[in-house]
Amino acid sequence: MLYSQTPAAEKRRLFRERLASGELLRFPGAFNPLSARLIERKGFEGVYISGAVLAADLGLPDIGLTTLTEVAGRGQQIARMTELPAIIDADTGFGEPMNVARTIQTLEDAGIAGAHIEDQVNPKRCGHLDGKQVVDEGTALKRIRAAADARRDPNFLIMARTDIRAVEGLDAAIDRAKALVDAGADAIFPEAMRDLAEFEAMRTALDVPILANMTEFGKSDLFSVDQLRDAGVNIVIWPVSLLRIAMGAADRALDTIIDEGHLTSKLGEMQHRADLYDLVDYEGYNHFDQDVFNFEITR
Structure with a gap:
């Protein structure tokens, strides 16, 4: 009744434990708190909260117009309605490294289990659109170091998203992912992979969990859960699917x-x-x- 009976810290601990098992975890995107409850009832392992969905919910394009207050507030509403862990899209961290640090602590307070910070230039673009720009490696690493240093709960998942594949190619994406892990990222979100072989290459190169984004009408083919599991993916999200269907x-x-x-x-x-x-x-x-x-x- 009312909200989740599992404290946020316990959700994070259980999520980390399950992620460490190596199984593939399915995180459909919730577009409101009620859809998060439905995701839980259907037996999924987690809930994803998409920045594109939060922007669309406000009638805005996904180009970095939403604020930390808006994202954290909606994230809290969704996360507290389910016993499942929730991962949220924190875009570029809403500013400079100090802002990234504040973002992580605010999302911790909102009951979120983890967040991803990306390496795009502000104003950002949807990860599957052309014309993206990424920041230099030093700036990207500062964002992740700030996020890792700021968290108070060690089980809060710091995920680094890199969009460099679409700009400089797969080898550059692998190199950046490795550097992001060295900077403190617990997991990697390689955006806009072209095929299963690219996910497999990421899996071979990295010792941390990787996430696959199965968004419709994008750069990646829509692979099945079984295909992604065989490629070594640990988390799969369908970020905007339920909103699109609704x-x-x-x-x-x-x-x-x-x-x-x-x-x-x-x-x-x-x-x-x-x-x-x-x-x-x-x-x-x-x-x-x-x-x-x-x-x-x-x-």
Whole structure:
């Protein structure tokens, strides 16, 4: 009832323990707190919180316009609604190294299990768009050192994302990933890998967990969980998928209202009221306080 019963520090400890096992962990992207609860109910291992989704939720493009306050606030709302660990997209850390340090501590306070900091130039671009620019290696390493030095919970996962593959090629991406690990990164997010062989090359080169981004309409093919596991990937995210599906359904529903004047034909596609009430645990609130819940759920 209300929020997660597992303290944030315990979520982080359990997440680190599971990540160390070597199994592939699936982190679908939650676009709101309720979708995070659904992800948990379906049996996934974690929740991902995408910067692109947070920007889109505000009606903004994913070009670094969101603030730390907005990202941390929404991240807290999502993370506290599930027993699962949540990894959040912290873009370039919202400023210079000292800002990166503050970002990490703010996200720790928000109950997040880990965050990734990228090596793009501000204003950043979506990782699967052309025209990206990356910072020099020294600047990228300073961001990760600041993040690692700032965390207070050693189990908070500091992940370094590198976008250099699309700019300078795979060899440059491997070299930078190695340097980022030496600077304190616990895991690597190599963005926009072209094929499974590139993930395998990253796996061979690195001793830390790696993440695969299976975002639709991007530079990478959409590999299956089994393919990514065989390539040595440790975490896979589908960052914007649920938002895309939900917005696609909303778009079609609005067209149906325009064309048919009602949504009767769409009832089979909707989450039933009873299923929604079950997901938000109306019964739990009823047991807590009969005055809060005073009606019966009917199908």
